[in-house]
Amino acid sequence: MxxxxxxxxxxxxxxxxxxxxxxxxxxxxxxxxxxxxxxxxxxxxxxxPTDTILPTQILRPGIELVARYSKRNYSGGRFKLKMQEDGDLVLYSTAYQADYSNTAYWRSDTKGSGYELVFNETGQVYLTALNESIIELIHFSGSSTDESYQRVVLENDGVFMQYVYPKSSNTWRPKVWTTAASKPIPGNICLELEQSLGSGPCGFNTICTLGNDQRPTCNCPPQGYVWLDPEDQTKGCRQDFAPQSCDISKPDQDKFELQEMINTDWPRSDYEMYPSQTEDWCRQSCLSDCFCAVAIYGFSNCWKKRIPLSNGKTHEAVERKALIKVRKIDSTREPAECQKKDSISKPVIIIGSTLLSGLVLLNLLLVILAFATCRRLLSRKMVSDRPSVEGVGGLRNFTFQEISEATDGFKEELGRGAFGTVYKGFVSSSFGHGGHFVAVKVLHRLTEKGDIEFKREMKAISQTNHKNLVKLQGYCNEEDHRILVYEYMSNSCLANFLFRDWKPSWHKRVEIAQGVARGLSYLHDECGTQMIHCDIKPQNVLLDDSLVAKISDFGLAKLLVTDQTRTMTELRGTRGYVAPEWFRNMAISAKVDVYSFGVLLLELICCRKNYKMATEEEPEMILVEWVSDCYHAGSLDPLVLDDEEATGDMNGVERFVRTALWCIQEDPSQRPTMKKVSLMLEGAIPVPIPPDPCSFIS
Known part of the structure; x- marks a missing residue:
C-alpha cells in the first residue's frame, strides 16, 4: 500500500x-x-497531527501542529506549535506560503527539562520530563473524558484553545462545543504577538482586539479603510481614499484630517521618532508630511508611521493614542479642465465663411444642439443631486428586483420590529457559484430627510466591524425603497434562546453577556462616530451558528420618525428597557444603552423576562425590583434556582448582579460606561457594592 x-x-x-x-x-x-x-x-x-490533538495523544520531540489558514481553508496557515528537541514547547508565527518559523510569541520555558506534551483522559494537557514526571500544566478542561468529548486546537488566529462537548443527555444543557475552564494560550495574542516581520495576529493595516472568546477580533480603522478582501480578513485593509500628494506643486494638506483612537498603537512601521514633543506638534508634523499615514503619541513622544501598518492593537494597557490620517469627508477632487471651445468655434467660422447663404439654417441647428445639450446636462445634474450611497466601501448595491427575487417575493418573514420587517433571503455569490442566506430588513417610516439620513447612517454602519455586531452585507436605495441586507443568524434572537422551559448553559449565558457588552462598548467608544442603539433588548441580540451574540439594528435609530417605536411614543426603546431620563426631558447619552443592558443582563442571569405576570409571589413580578431586594437581603440563591451550573459559580453570579445594579441606577452619571461594564463582567476590575436605587421603572 x-x-x-x-x-x-x-x-x-x-x-x-x-x-x-x-x-x-x-x-x-x-x-x-x-x-x-x-x-x-x-x-x-x-x-x-495537523492542528488538533485529542485525549491520549502525545506530541513527541520534533512534532508540530500547524494552524489552518482560515475557518474554511484547511491548508497550512500562519502559526505553528512545536515540541522542540531542546524541551521547549513554542508557539511560532510563520512566513505564510513558506514553511519556516518567523517569531516565537509564547514558550513554556522548559528548555533542557521538557520532553513530551501529553493530553490525558482526565482532561489535562501537560509537559513531562524524560522520567515522565509532570513539569508544567498547559491546559485543564475541568472534566474527564467520561463526562465530555474534548479537543485542543491551534486555531487559525494563533490561539491554542481547549474545547469540551458534554456527553450528558440532560435536555437543559445545550449540545455545543464550548471553551474549557482553562485560559487560552497566549492570554492576549493582540498584546503578546509583536513581530518585526509580518502583519501580526491580523492582516496589515488592521487593529486587533481581544474578543469575549479570548481570540483576536480584527477590524479596519473606523474611517477611510476597508477590507482588501472581505472574505479573507487576513489579507488586511487598504486605504479607501486617494493618499496625500507628495507633489509640492499641488499641495493638498488641507484636504486631510487626523482620526483619533485612544489606547491604540501599531508598534512597528516607524520611520521617525521625536521625543519631548506636544500632541499638537505631533499632529501638525504628520499632516504636513505626505509619507505619514499614522502618528502615535504617548508620554510626550511622537512616532510617525508609514503604510503598511503592522501589529495593530487596541487595549487599555496600550497607553498611547493613534492619530490616523484620512481624507476629509467633504473634500472634493480637483475639477477636470474645461474643454476648449476651439473645436467648436473653428468649424463654425469655416462654415460661416464658406456657406454664408446657410447661416440661418446653421443658427437653427446650433439652437437645437444647445437645447439638447442643456437638457442632457440638466438630467445629469438631477441624477447627481439625488441622494445615493454609491461607493460605500465593502457593501453590495442591490436593485429592488434583486431583493424581490432573493426573498421570493418577500415570502418568509423572520420578524417585525421598530425599524421594519425582516425577511429571509438567498443571495447568489458574485462568482455565480453557490450563495448564502441573508436577512433582508425593509425599513419603514423614515424621517422627512430620510434619504440624506440613510446615506449618512449607511456610511457610518458600513465602517463598523466587530465580532459582536451583525454584519451589514448590502443595501437597496432605489426610489422609495430603503432596504438593508444583513448576514443571516441561524439561531434566531436571544429571546427565543433564553425564555423557554429549560435554562441554557450558565457558561454560554456568561459568554453572551460579555459579547453584548463588548459590542456596545465598540459602538460607544471605538467607532469613528459614536452610535447609541436606543433599543437594546433580547429581540435585538441575534445568535450565529456557534451561539455567538451579535447586536442588530445598531445605528438605525436616527432614521426613524420621532414617535416610531413598538410600545412607546415620543421616545426610543421598548417598555421595561427604557432608561428613566427618557421620561424626564433630560439629555440623552450612551448611558441609556447602559441601562437597557443592565435589564438584559438580569434577564440573562435569571432566564426570565423583566416583567412576569404569571408568578406566585408578587415581589417577583418586576425583575429589577426582585433582584435588588434579593441582593440587599443577602440571598441570591432564588435567582438561579434549579440552575446547577450557576449555583456552582455564585461568585460569578454576584459579580454579574452587582454589575447589573450599577447599570440600572436612575442617575445616569452613576452608571458605568460600557467599556467599564465589559471589564467588570470579565473580572478584570473589581465591582464595588452598588448603591440602593430609589425606585425602578415598572
Missing part, C-alpha cells in the same frame, strides 16, 4: 505480503491506525 500526503509525497509503504497491511481502524480515541496481522500498528494519525 502506498500512503501519500496532500502534496502527493509518499508517507509510508506497506507490503501486502507477509506481515504487511491487513486492516485499518478508527479507534474510540479518534486515532486512525493501519495494522498488520499481528495487530502491530504500522501507521497512525496521532503521529502525524
Amino acid at each position: 502506498l500512503l501519500d500526503d496532500p502534496s502527493g509525497l509518499n508517507i509510508q509503504y506497506v507490503d501486502r505480503t507477509g506481515s504487511g497491511l491487513v486492516y485499518a481502524a478508527l479507534l474510540n480515541s479518534g486515532n486512525l491506525i493501519l495494522a498488520n496481522s499481528t495487530n502491530t500498528i504500522l501507521w497512525d494519525s496521532f503521529s502525524y
Whole structure:
C-alpha cells in the first residue's frame, strides 16, 4: 500500500505480503491506525497531527501542529506549535506560503527539562520530563473524558484553545462545543504577538482586539479603510481614499484630517521618532508630511508611521493614542479642465465663411444642439443631486428586483420590529457559484430627510466591524425603497434562546453577556462616530451558528420618525428597557444603552423576562425590583434556582448582579460606561457594592 500526503509525497509503504497491511481502524480515541496481522500498528494519525490533538495523544520531540489558514481553508496557515528537541514547547508565527518559523510569541520555558506534551483522559494537557514526571500544566478542561468529548486546537488566529462537548443527555444543557475552564494560550495574542516581520495576529493595516472568546477580533480603522478582501480578513485593509500628494506643486494638506483612537498603537512601521514633543506638534508634523499615514503619541513622544501598518492593537494597557490620517469627508477632487471651445468655434467660422447663404439654417441647428445639450446636462445634474450611497466601501448595491427575487417575493418573514420587517433571503455569490442566506430588513417610516439620513447612517454602519455586531452585507436605495441586507443568524434572537422551559448553559449565558457588552462598548467608544442603539433588548441580540451574540439594528435609530417605536411614543426603546431620563426631558447619552443592558443582563442571569405576570409571589413580578431586594437581603440563591451550573459559580453570579445594579441606577452619571461594564463582567476590575436605587421603572 502506498500512503501519500496532500502534496502527493509518499508517507509510508506497506507490503501486502507477509506481515504487511491487513486492516485499518478508527479507534474510540479518534486515532486512525493501519495494522498488520499481528495487530502491530504500522501507521497512525496521532503521529502525524495537523492542528488538533485529542485525549491520549502525545506530541513527541520534533512534532508540530500547524494552524489552518482560515475557518474554511484547511491548508497550512500562519502559526505553528512545536515540541522542540531542546524541551521547549513554542508557539511560532510563520512566513505564510513558506514553511519556516518567523517569531516565537509564547514558550513554556522548559528548555533542557521538557520532553513530551501529553493530553490525558482526565482532561489535562501537560509537559513531562524524560522520567515522565509532570513539569508544567498547559491546559485543564475541568472534566474527564467520561463526562465530555474534548479537543485542543491551534486555531487559525494563533490561539491554542481547549474545547469540551458534554456527553450528558440532560435536555437543559445545550449540545455545543464550548471553551474549557482553562485560559487560552497566549492570554492576549493582540498584546503578546509583536513581530518585526509580518502583519501580526491580523492582516496589515488592521487593529486587533481581544474578543469575549479570548481570540483576536480584527477590524479596519473606523474611517477611510476597508477590507482588501472581505472574505479573507487576513489579507488586511487598504486605504479607501486617494493618499496625500507628495507633489509640492499641488499641495493638498488641507484636504486631510487626523482620526483619533485612544489606547491604540501599531508598534512597528516607524520611520521617525521625536521625543519631548506636544500632541499638537505631533499632529501638525504628520499632516504636513505626505509619507505619514499614522502618528502615535504617548508620554510626550511622537512616532510617525508609514503604510503598511503592522501589529495593530487596541487595549487599555496600550497607553498611547493613534492619530490616523484620512481624507476629509467633504473634500472634493480637483475639477477636470474645461474643454476648449476651439473645436467648436473653428468649424463654425469655416462654415460661416464658406456657406454664408446657410447661416440661418446653421443658427437653427446650433439652437437645437444647445437645447439638447442643456437638457442632457440638466438630467445629469438631477441624477447627481439625488441622494445615493454609491461607493460605500465593502457593501453590495442591490436593485429592488434583486431583493424581490432573493426573498421570493418577500415570502418568509423572520420578524417585525421598530425599524421594519425582516425577511429571509438567498443571495447568489458574485462568482455565480453557490450563495448564502441573508436577512433582508425593509425599513419603514423614515424621517422627512430620510434619504440624506440613510446615506449618512449607511456610511457610518458600513465602517463598523466587530465580532459582536451583525454584519451589514448590502443595501437597496432605489426610489422609495430603503432596504438593508444583513448576514443571516441561524439561531434566531436571544429571546427565543433564553425564555423557554429549560435554562441554557450558565457558561454560554456568561459568554453572551460579555459579547453584548463588548459590542456596545465598540459602538460607544471605538467607532469613528459614536452610535447609541436606543433599543437594546433580547429581540435585538441575534445568535450565529456557534451561539455567538451579535447586536442588530445598531445605528438605525436616527432614521426613524420621532414617535416610531413598538410600545412607546415620543421616545426610543421598548417598555421595561427604557432608561428613566427618557421620561424626564433630560439629555440623552450612551448611558441609556447602559441601562437597557443592565435589564438584559438580569434577564440573562435569571432566564426570565423583566416583567412576569404569571408568578406566585408578587415581589417577583418586576425583575429589577426582585433582584435588588434579593441582593440587599443577602440571598441570591432564588435567582438561579434549579440552575446547577450557576449555583456552582455564585461568585460569578454576584459579580454579574452587582454589575447589573450599577447599570440600572436612575442617575445616569452613576452608571458605568460600557467599556467599564465589559471589564467588570470579565473580572478584570473589581465591582464595588452598588448603591440602593430609589425606585425602578415598572
